[in-house]
Amino acid sequence: MDVIERLMYFNLTRHEATLYMALLAEGKLTGYEAAKLTGISRSNTYTALAGLVDKGAAHVIEDTATRYTPVHIEEFCDNKIRQMQEYKLFLLEKMPAAKNEVEGYITIKGAHAVMNKLTNMIAKAEARVYVSATAAIIEQLRPQLEDAVRRGLKVVIITGRPLLLKGATVYHADEPSRQIRLIADSGKVLTGDFADGEASTCLYSGKQNLVELFKDALKNEIKLIELTKRK
Numbered sequence: 001m002d003v004i005e006r007l008m009y010f011n012l013t014r015h016e017a018t019l020y021m022a023l024l025a026e027g028k029l030t031g032y033e034a035a036k037l038t039g040i041s042r043s044n045t046y047t048a049l050a051g052l053v054d055k056g057a058a059h060v061i062e063d064t065a066t067r068y069t070p071v072h073i074e075e076f077c078d079n080k081i082r083q084m085q086e087y088k089l090f091l092l093e094k095m096p097a098a099k100n101e102v103e104g105y106i107t108i109k110g111a112h113a114v115m116n117k118l119t120n121m122i123a124k125a126e127a128r129v130y131v132s133a134t135a136a137i138i139e140q141l142r143p144q145l146e147d148a149v150r151r152g153l154k155v156v157i158i159t160g161r162p163l164l165l166k167g168a169t170v171y172h173a174d175e176p177s178r179q180i181r182l183i184a185d186s187g188k189v190l191t192g193d194f195a196d197g198e199a200s201t202c203l204y205s206g207k208q209n210l211v212e213l214f215k216d217a218l219k220n221e222i223k224l225i226e227l228t229k230r231k
Contacts, residue, residue, distance in 0.1 A: 023070035
């Protein structure tokens with residue numbers, strides 16, 4: 001995902017994101033200059049520049065010719081995040097009460113969706129987190145795992161390369177290829193293959209028989225690691 005695509009997550013169109021990048025690089029531009037610089041048609045340029053102003057990404061400088069200047073990227077992002085937090089609180093208050101989580105086996109596809117689920121499972125855990133994954137995946141989850149340790153949770157990690165995460169219990173084994181397993185509070189499990197893009201596919205469930213199966217598997221893996229160390 002490139003810079004333009006990430007800007008589009010902040011409610012900018014592709015034309016608006018492209019023009020915003022141009023404004024950041026140049027400092028200020030007229031509509032004519034912006035169109036010439038980016039190759040976007042004059043009509044689309046003026047529409048997109050007006051959109052940037054409406055969305056808080058640019059300001060208008062009234063001079064001999066109307067120019068547009070960008071809002072600093074950090075300020076723009078902070079404003080959007082603050083606004084989204086306000087919208088979140090509003091929606092939490094106004095939305096119908098959620099029913100109990102659907103029981104069964106749920107398939108989660110795509111690296112982004114899988115990482116979001118892993119992050120939320122760790123964030124919502126109240127007592128313990130067990131995770132077995134590659135060192136690369138553990139590094140992506142480090143902020144959430146560190147937060148879990150700070151909250152007093154028991155955090156147990158099985159991974160392939162040496163890892164220092166203060167307060168967590170870490171076991172080193174053979175790098176577990178792309179497979180990931182996570183158990184939260186002995187009540188939820190996520191397991192499957194993690195890869196870039198849409199190749200990631202994981203199974204998520206609160207079924208107790210599956211949770212117990214994976215708890216036993218992780219316990220046996222830990223015992224094997226400890227026995228190997230003693231030799």
